[in-house]
Amino acid sequence: MKNRRWILKERPEGKVSAAHFEWAEEPVSPPPAGQVLVRHLYLSLDPAARIWMAGPSYMPPVEIGEVMRGIGIGVVEQSASPRLPEGDLVTGLLGWQEYATLPEDELTPIQRHPRLPLTAYLGVLGHIGLTAYFGLLEVGRPQPGETLVVSAAAGAVGSLVGQIGKIVGCHVVGIAGSDEKCRWLTGELGLDAAINYRTQEVPEALGEAAPNGIDVDFENVGGEILDAVLGRLNQNARIVLCGLISQYNATQPVPGPYNFGALLTRRARLQGFIVTDYLPRAGEALPQLAQWMEQGKLKFRIDLARGLENAPETLNKLFEGANRGKLVLQVGEEGPSPHFSGEPT
Ligand code: NDP
Numbered sequence: 001m002k003n004r005r006w007i008l009k010e011r012p013e014g015k016v017s018a019a020h021f022e023w024a025e026e027p028v029s030p031p032p033a034g035q036v037l038v039r040h041l042y043l044s045l046d047p048a049a050r051i052w053m054a055g056p057s058y059m060p061p062v063e064i065g066e067v068m069r070g071i072g073i074g075v076v077e078q079s080a081s082p083r084l085p086e087g088d089l090v091t092g093l094l095g096w097q098e099y100a101t102l103p104e105d106e107l108t109p110i111q112r113h114p115r116l117p118l119t120a121y122l123g124v125l126g127h128i129g130l131t132a133y134f135g136l137l138e139v140g141r142p143q144p145g146e147t148l149v150v151s152a153a154a155g156a157v158g159s160l161v162g163q164i165g166k167i168v169g170c171h172v173v174g175i176a177g178s179d180e181k182c183r184w185l186t187g188e189l190g191l192d193a194a195i196n197y198r199t200q201e202v203p204e205a206l207g208e209a210a211p212n213g214i215d216v217d218f219e220n221v222g223g224e225i226l227d228a229v230l231g232r233l234n235q236n237a238r239i240v241l242c243g244l245i246s247q248y249n250a251t252q253p254v255p256g257p258y259n260f261g262a263l264l265t266r267r268a269r270l271q272g273f274i275v276t277d278y279l280p281r282a283g284e285a286l287p288q289l290a291q292w293m294e295q296g297k298l299k300f301r302i303d304l305a306r307g308l309e310n311a312p313e314t315l316n317k318l319f320e321g322a323n324r325g326k327l328v329l330q331v332g333e334e335g336p337s338p339h340f341s342g343e344p345t
Contacts, residue, residue, distance in 0.1 A: 001028045005097030006068045008053055014251050015319070016050065018312045021068065021096075028099050031080045036107065038074035038090060038100045040331040043308070044122040045315050046071070050248040056275050068096035068311070072122055073110065073329070084109065091121055093132055096311050098331055113290065117302065118334065123156055123326035124289055124300045127275050131242060132160035133285040134278040137168075139240045139271050140216040144169030147210045149229055152220035152245060153194065154181035155318075156300075156326035160192045160289075161218045163298050170216070173209045175202065175225055177321040189299060202228040213237075221246050223256065230259035239263075239270040249319055301325030 007022040031037045051057050062069050079086050081104035092107040094100040098186045099119050110121050123129065135157075135191030142148050148165040152158040153174025162185060165172040174185040176196045182194035193209035195202060206214070206228055213234035219226055222244035229239075245253045263270055278285075292298035305314045308331045317323045 003028045003097055003099040004308060008064055008066055008068055011054060014249050016096055016312050016315055021312060024335055025225060030078055031101050033080050035101055035103050036076045036081050036084050037078040038094060038099050038102060039077040040072050040074045040100060041334055042073045042092050042119050042122060043325040043329040043331050044071040045329055046249060047243060047245050047318050049315055069093055070096050071122060071127060072280050073118055098308060119302045119328045122328055123302060124160060124241045128326055129155050129160060129289045130278055130282055130285055131275040132164055134240050135240045135273045136161050136164050139273050140218060140238050142168050142170050142216045146215035147171045147212055148216045149210060149214050150218040151175045151225045153185055158220055159300065161188055166190055167292065167297055174317045197225060203231055206232050218242060227257045227259045230257055230262040233262050233266040233268050235266055237266055237268040239268060241270055241272045255344060292327045303327045304330055
C-alpha cells in the first residue's frame with residue numbers, strides 16, 4: 001500500500017504551481033505505540049498555505065523536503081492508541097498526503113453532527129468558524145446599530161463574519177469580486193449591501209453603502225480595499241486584521257496603506273488576529289455556531305474539488321476568487337477503506 005504525497009521542493013515566487021513540489025509515493029507502515037495511521041478524506045485548502053510555504057511567520061514554515069502542511073479530516077485506519085480506535089473520525093494537520101501517521105494528542109476526534117456534511121468541520125465548525133467568531137466578537141467588538149465592513153465577504157471566513165454581524169445587529173457591508181457573490185451576500189445571507197470591487201470604485205461605493213461611516217472593519221484582503229475603508233472610519237473604529245490575501249503572492253515589497261494616518265485622527269484600533277490563539281476556547285464558540293446554523297441564521301457553502309494530485313492548482317482558486325465558499329479537496333472516499341480488511345465501525 002502506497003502513500004502519495006506532495007513534498008515542498010522550493011519556495012514559490014508569486015503564484016504556486018506543481019513545479020514547486022515533488023509528487024512522491026512511499027510505502028505505508030503500521031503506526032508506532034501512541035500513534036495512529038489516518039486515511040485522509042478531506043483536505044482544507046487555505047490562503048495560509050501560501051504563507052507557510054514562503055518562510056517564517058506566525059508558525060514555523062514548511063521546510064524544503066517536508067510534506068506540505070494542511071488541515072484535514074480522516075478516518076483512523078490502524079491504531080496503536082487506546083484513545084483513538086480504528087474507524088474514528090479525526091481532524092488535525094494531516095498534510096497534503098493520502099495517509100498520515102500522527103501521535104494521538106495531535107488529533108481531535110470528531111463527533112459528527114447528524115445533519116451536516118463532514119466538510120463542515122473544515123469550515124463553520126472548524127478553524128474557519130472560530131476565526132469569524134472570535135475575530136469579529138472578541139477583537140472587533142461590534143455593537144448593535146454599528147456599521148461593519150467585511151472584505152473577501154463571500155469567502156469562507158467573510159461569509160460567516162457578515163452573518164454574525166447581522167445576528168449582532170450591525171449594518172453590514174460586504175466587499176467581493178463578482179456580481180454573483182454580491183447577490184448571494186445581499187440575497188441569501190441578508191447583508192445590507194455588497195460592493196463588487198472589480199467593477200465599482202470602492203471608496204465611492206462605501207460612501208453610499210455605509211453612509212454613517214465604518215465602526216468595524218474585518219479585513220481579509222488589504223491593499224486598496226483596506227485603504228478605502230481607512231478613508232471612511234468613524235471615531236474609535238476597530239479593524240480586525242485577519243488576512244492580507246491581496247499580498248500573499250507578491251514578489252515585491254507592498255506599499256501602503258496610504259490612509260494609515262486615519263488610525264491616528266479617528267483614534268482607531270487595528271489589531272492582528274491569529275485563530276490558533278483561540279483554539280483553547282473553541283468550546284465556547286462551536287455550540288453557538290451550531291445553534292445559529294440549526295436556527296437558519298448561519299449559512300455556508302463548500303466548494304469541493306477532487307483529487308490530491310490537483311492540490312497546487314486548486315489552491316490558486318483562492319487567489320483568483322474562483323472558489324465559491326470554503327475550498328476543500330476530497331482526498332479519499334468516506335466509505336470503508338479499500339485497503340484494509342478490518343472495516344471501520
Ligand atoms: P476565502 O474563502 O475567502 O477565499 C479567498 C478569497 O479572497 C477569494 O475567493 C477572493 O474572493 C478573495 N481574494 C483573493 N485575492 C484577492 C485580491 N487580490 N483582492 C481582493 N480579494 C481577493 O478564504 P478564507 O476564508 O479561508 O480566508 C479569507 C482570509 O482570512 C484570508 O486573508 C486568510 O489568510 C484569512 N484567514 C486568517 C486566519 C487567521 O487566523 N488570521 C484564519 C483563516 C483565514 P473575491 O472573489 O471576493 O475576490
